[in-house]
Amino acid sequence: MISVHLILFLVFGAVAVAGAVNLLAQRHPINSALSLIAVMAALAGEYLLLGAEFVAAVQVIVYAGAVMVLFVFTIMLLNAGVEEHTKGSHVASLFGIPGVLLGSILIAWAVLRNSGTEAVAAGPWINTVSNGRPQDLPGSPETIGPLLFHEFLLPFEITSVLILIAIMGAVVLASKPPSTSSGPAKEAGN
Amino acid sequence: MPIWLYILVSIVKSAIVLLVLLTSVAYTVWLERKVVGHMQNRWGPTRVGPFGLLQPAADGIKFLFKEDLTPPHVYKPLYIAAPMIAVIFALTSIAVIPFGNSIWIAGYEIPFQVTDVNIGLLLILGVTSVGVYGVALAGWSSNNKYSLLGGLRASAQMVSYEISLGLSLVGVLIMSGSFSLRTIVDAQGGHFWGFIPRWNIFHGQIIGFFVYLIAAYAETNRIPFDLPEAETELVAGYHTEYSAMKFAMFFMAEYANMITVACLATLLFLGGWHGPIFGPWLLRAVLPVFWFVAKVFVFLFIYIWVRGTLPRFRYDQLMAFGWKFLLPVALANLIGTAIVAVW
Numbered sequence: 001m002i003s004v005h006l007i008l009f010l011v012f013g014a015v016a017v018a019g020a021v022n023l024l025a026q027r028h029p030i031n032s033a034l035s036l037i038a039v040m041a042a043l044a045g046e047y048l049l050l051g052a053e054f055v056a057a058v059q060v061i062v063y064a065g066a067v068m069v070l071f072v073f074t075i076m077l078l079n080a081g082v083e084e085h086t087k088g089s090h091v092a093s094l095f096g097i098p099g100v101l102l103g104s105i106l107i108a109w110a111v112l113r114n115s116g117t118e119a120v121a122a123g124p125w126i127n128t129v130s131n132g133r134p135q136d137l138p139g140s141p142e143t144i145g146p147l148l149f150h151e152f153l154l155p156f157e158i159t160s161v162l163i164l165i166a167i168m169g170a171v172v173l174a175s176k177p178p179s180t181s182s183g184p185a186k187e188a189g190n
Numbered sequence: 191m192p193i194w195l196y197i198l199v200s201i202v203k204s205a206i207v208l209l210v211l212l213t214s215v216a217y218t219v220w221l222e223r224k225v226v227g228h229m230q231n232r233w234g235p236t237r238v239g240p241f242g243l244l245q246p247a248a249d250g251i252k253f254l255f256k257e258d259l260t261p262p263h264v265y266k267p268l269y270i271a272a273p274m275i276a277v278i279f280a281l282t283s284i285a286v287i288p289f290g291n292s293i294w295i296a297g298y299e300i301p302f303q304v305t306d307v308n309i310g311l312l313l314i315l316g317v318t319s320v321g322v323y324g325v326a327l328a329g330w331s332s333n334n335k336y337s338l339l340g341g342l343r344a345s346a347q348m349v350s351y352e353i354s355l356g357l358s359l360v361g362v363l364i365m366s367g368s369f370s371l372r373t374i375v376d377a378q379g380g381h382f383w384g385f386i387p388r389w390n391i392f393h394g395q396i397i398g399f400f401v402y403l404i405a406a407y408a409e410t411n412r413i414p415f416d417l418p419e420a421e422t423e424l425v426a427g428y429h430t431e432y433s434a435m436k437f438a439m440f441f442m443a444e445y446a447n448m449i450t451v452a453c454l455a456t457l458l459f460l461g462g463w464h465g466p467i468f469g470p471w472l473l474r475a476v477l478p479v480f481w482f483v484a485k486v487f488v489f490l491f492i493y494i495w496v497r498g499t500l501p502r503f504r505y506d507q508l509m510a511f512g513w514k515f516l517l518p519v520a521l522a523n524l525i526g527t528a529i530v531a532v533w
Binding site: 030037053054057058060061064065066069072073076077140141 | 265268307308309312313315316318319320322323326327329330338341342345346349352369
């Protein structure tokens with residue numbers, strides 16, 4: 001049944017897959033970063049098609065607008081140039097390509113088995129967040145907000161601690177190494 | 191409303207809004223040149239048309255006829271794409287900005303807004319976030335020290351002040367309860383004590399307004415935060431290597447961003463299109479738009495006033511201010527608003 005929904009899904013999906021393949025195929029890292037931005041934008045489109053407009057907007061703001069800016073900054077500051085073209089490995093092609101195909105088929109089979117309205121409605125998780133119907137899944141900020149701060153508070157806080165750890169790690173790695181004048185203090189601490 | 195009619199009306203609305211926006215961009219440039227000129231005790235454009243009003247047309251013709259030089263050392267795909275990215279995202283956010291109430295034509299209600307998305311505010315924030323790429327890629331693809339430094343500084347500045355911008359908006363969100371811009375403006379209708387309008391700026395968001403103002407100046411790379419494009423520091427920053435139409439596109443993007451930010455400030459803090467309404471039905475439909483435009487004009491005038499008055503910040507002062515002062519103030523505003531709202 002061809003509907004606008006299906007066509008848009010296929011378009012966004014095609015853009016996402018094309019972007020991902022282009023990411024691997026490009027030799028200059030800046031082109032790869034831009035392809036990844038296209039993938040993020042296509043995913044935001046997919047979220048919109050699912051009715052999750054808040055997640056779509058946040059995907060654009062956080063992923064495409066902040067995380068990828070950071071990637072692009074790094075590529076610009078480190079002046080990463082064109083990648084060298086190494087010769088491919090025959091063994092990798094021999095086992096890799098069939099392996100990837102087999103993996104994709106397995107993933108597609110698992111996903112298709114667990115999708116569709118009956119399978120989703122019978123699943124364990126949906127009953128906590130809706131009345132048991134897939135079309136009642138929360139999408140608007142008014143419904144996601146309470147969920148985030150009541151049912152899913154622990155993952156939310158742990159994620160923020162994780163990001164804090166990453167920031168602290170980056171600060172420590174980027175700071176100046178300790179000078180030798182702090183030697184006696186270190187030995188006293190030991 | 192049948193779907194084909196809806197699409198037709200949307201196309202017509204988009205065309206009108208785009209036309210008005212591009213004309214406003216051109217005349218904002220004229221306004222700036224006149225106002226800054228008068229502040230500096232000189233006339234500004236006076237010769238091309240009465241009061242220099244045809245100066246933007248002359249500038250447009252100049253840009254079209256100028257030689258579009260592409261230096262040989264640039265990274266061509268991004269060099270050409272960067273101004274396009276800047277302009278596209280600068281012009282996109284006008285789609286969710288409501289200019290007034292609805293007008294009834296032939297029994298159909300047509301709101302003065304291209305589309306009312308129920309996450310309108312997030313969409314504008316998202317578009318602003320992605321607009322940083324225009325600047326960063328322009329600076330990098332120009333393959334030039336000054337451009338790279340200007341581009342990186344501009345992007346770092348925009349990303350830093352986006353946080354304070356977003357936080358200043360959350361205070362308004364808490365008070366209005368919705369991301370949809372129309373709902374936020376509707377929540378500011380009416381008066382209290384009979385004559386003070388219930389605009390958010392009078393209703394407790396005065397700190398939010400000033401945080402928004404400062405963050406907006408930094409987001410649009412305007413004085414006092416315009417180090418990335420300062421002539422005395424960086425030749426011309428990220429648009430050094432651009433000429434003719436591509437430069438004009440960056441120019442347009444900057445002024446379109448200014449207008450979008452001014453529209454957002456009127457919607458969120460100055461009550462949008464609310465103002466005295468009187469008269470026959472046509473006047474009643476058009477007066478809200480007039481009040482909206484008047485408030486946007488006041489905000490743009492303040493922008494240009496500040497441009498003519500203040501010196502620019504040094505880059506480290508700029509970043510320290512954004513992270514060490516503005517962000518804590520925005521957070522304090524958010525916490526204060528949240529506490530008062532829960533009370």
